[in-house]
Amino acid sequence: MDSKEKKLEIIREKLKQLLVENLSLEGLKPENIKDDELIFGEGLGLDSLDAVEIVVILQRNFGIEIKDMNEGRKILRSVDSISRHIYDHQHKKPA
Numbered sequence: 001m002d003s004k005e006k007k008l009e010i011i012r013e014k015l016k017q018l019l020v021e022n023l024s025l026e027g028l029k030p031e032n033i034k035d036d037e038l039i040f041g042e043g044l045g046l047d048s049l050d051a052v053e054i055v056v057i058l059q060r061n062f063g064i065e066i067k068d069m070n071e072g073r074k075i076l077r078s079v080d081s082i083s084r085h086i087y088d089h090q091h092k093k094p095a
Helices: 003-022 048-062 069-075 079-090
Strands: none
Touching (some): 003 079
16 A cells, blocks of 8 residues: 555545544444445435535644535545545645
């Protein structure tokens, strides 16, 4: 496993923990959330209020702001897509 994959795994674990702690995921453990499982609808079954909470979690814990909801829909698809966005944000090269 390369350095990027290790960092992504750490981000995924932290993100799952934050989701379980901050959202009403009754009886769900972080390790039971699949990386590629859809967060909304058929997947974890979260709704638009949860989306707002996830945006707040990302801002508080990772310094990421999502202002464009079209962009947000792509980013907030799954734990994996959010984790990759966090990784890219943390490792982007300064202009």
